[in-house]
Amino acid sequence: GAVVSQHPSWVICKSGTSVKIECRSLDFQATTMFWYRQFPKQSLMLMATSNEGSKATYEQGVEKDKFLINHASLTLSTLTVTSAHPEDSSFYICSARDLWGQGFSNQPQHFGDGTRLSIL
Amino acid sequence: AQSVTQPDIHITVSEGASLELRCNYSYGATPYLFWYVQSPGQGLQLLLKYFSGDTLVQGIKGFEAEFKRSQSSFNLRKPSVHWSDAAEYFCAVGAPNTDKLIFGTGTRLQVFP
Numbered sequence: 001g002a003v004v005s006q007h008p009s010w011v012i013c014k015s016g017t018s019v020k021i022e023c024r025s026l027d028f029q030a031t032t033m034f035w036y037r038q039f040p041k042q043s044l045m046l047m048a049t050s051n052e053g054s055k056a057t058y059e060q061g062v063e064k065d066k067f068l069i070n071h072a073s074l075t076l077s078t079l080t081v082t083s084a085h086p087e088d089s090s091f092y093i094c095s096a097r098d099l100w101g102q103g104f105s106n107q108p109q110h111f112g113d114g115t116r117l118s119i120l
Numbered sequence: 121a122q123s124v125t126q127p128d129i130h131i132t133v134s135e136g137a138s139l140e141l142r143c144n145y146s147y148g149a150t151p152y153l154f155w156y157v158q159s160p161g162q163g164l165q166l167l168l169k170y171f172s173g174d175t176l177v178q179g180i181k182g183f184e185a186e187f188k189r190s191q192s193s194f195n196l197r198k199p200s201v202h203w204s205d206a207a208e209y210f211c212a213v214g215a216p217n218t219d220k221l222i223f224g225t226g227t228r229l230q231v232f233p
Contacts (some may be wrong), residue, residue: 008133043224043226044210046220095164098217109166109221111165113162114138114163116161
């Protein structure tokens, strides 16, 4: 159980284009999803917390206009990298927490397999 | 502020040997503690978690971790490593009443036959 699907797994695109990454909880409902960025051989850096039906909460230093997050349903959150440039190339990972964990931060996050984004 | 330290960037062990990965945290109270494993190009898989109670927790794949409050540590152990355990291991801390996880910098495990 607790499967999180992330799509696409790998995307290459030209500089200036926008890229959308989807994160779906397949067998549970998630009121909260998280988006992370991971540079090669480094740890995960939280970018934003996505809450179903409300605006995302961005971490300090993350441009909200650059990284658009939409959490339209209890099973889907999307991250759109707008006008992507080579410096946006990275590994993006989403995670989700089970609805039944709402209010209990001890519920673990379940992670997707990540999206490798390469901007040429 | 919360922080997590994984002192060992890279560890190499022989298959069948025992393993201990270190994790130290900084937090005012007892945090929620997690160990995750990441294979190359993949997301993270939860190995085990500690919230309260028994300080020795058992996880998947034969891993266990021990919470030591006096040392602010949550070290991960496995008595006999398998080649398939080669991966990146992340320790993480979550504060009660927040949604966020703070990750350590990770320890890369290599296993030689």
